[in-house]
Amino acid sequence: MSSVVGIVEDNKKIRGLIQRYLDMQDELSCPVAVDSVEEMVEYLEEHPAPEVLLMDIQLPGMSGIKGMGVIKEKYPDIDIIMLTVYHDSHKIFNALRAGASGYLLKHTSLPEIKESILKLLDGGAPMSPQIARKVINHFQENAPKKNTDSDLTPREHDIVNGLVDGLSYKMIADRYDISIDTVRAHIRNIYKKLHVNSKAEVIAKSLKGEI
Amino acid sequence: MSSVVGIVEDNKKIRGLIQRYLDMQDELSCPVAVDSVEEMVEYLEEHPAPEVLLMDIQLPGMSGIKGMGVIKEKYPDIDIIMLTVYHDSHKIFNALRAGASGYLLKHTSLPEIKESILKLLDGGAPMSPQIARKVINHFQENAPKKNTDSDLTPREHDIVNGLVDGLSYKMIADRYDISIDTVRAHIRNIYKKLHVNSKAEVIAKSLKGEI
DNA sequence: TCAGCAATCACATATTCATGTGAGCAGTTA
């Protein structure tokens, strides 16, 4: 059973190259390759939807990012991989926010494109390495102040993690190979330090990043 | 010229396996594999720093996430890849926020680990496919308003809020001026709908935005 | 060297939770 892929790309040469390559793979077929979002929308109205679309950003008419929104609204099950030369953060994040399931740069080789599609069908999220790096950096820039170094000891942190993982005292005792009474003792100390008096409050504080 | 990799992992077997495998690669060497952040910190004080660290999250003593902060502060040039069994969003995002340059799940094969390290050294950001997917989903969730219409009734939402605030059943009953038995009844229904069976899990889900 | 803290364990008790079973009432919809 081969998976169906569609292409939206205005460069005729690239488009043809990718289509022929993918269509010749056992696992894939690529019956449709058009050069604008508008054409793809027309196609979708008269044919069964592909599982995956490769889409450029810079397109005649509607842009790939806008087009993705349009297509995902009517066909939310289609996974879309952006395939573009743009590597500036703004375009990347807009594409991801608009619903892209992957983001590849155009110098990606044909076999890598194929691998990316297969990875996507398998639940992954293909990204070119440089893109992945930018996405990760995004988290670190927006990192909320890592304040609140509560004076919990390492062991107390272990216990807190156990609580957050939803473990009972007994399960925590087992995880760290200590007595349940010791767990109790640690928890008492944690409550004192955090000025709380229930598991619930500790878990809430921890998940809110206040520990 | 081979790149130097260090390992922090408390499972002796896994640690030894990875170390031997990496050390045998032409492109890499792995002179240090310890089972806690504390030991790695000691090592770093007396030896030249590795370029890359593989680090577990669940460790004796200081957790991998906290440990990463400590290490990155003194040695910001070390790239750290988390190598762990955890795939819940909070741990992933906390790790990335704390400065992780990659995040692999523990079922990753040795050759894949090697490839990930090389990719990292080449400016990429290695992630297991499931992780990449969650990271991407994060963008999409935070963009188009969280609509998460869980099928909780308004009253049930009240109760959940009470739990998140760390209140006991009795305090929730007082807050909404209903009987404690009613609170119990609501909570039972909430547990059924959310498929959980403890306050802790409800609080976790709620704070993760899954309600 | 002594005080203090982290970590460990023990025993005890009152409270809270999780869960089962059952039921009444109001408002909505089939």
Next chain:
DNA sequence: TAACTGCTCACATGAATATGTGATTGCTGA
């Protein structure tokens, strides 16, 4: 009207939690 759903309350029981008191060991800094 009958069926559903949301909200309310009650009684009961075993498990888990919160809290008090106390103790030992090992390490650290004044």
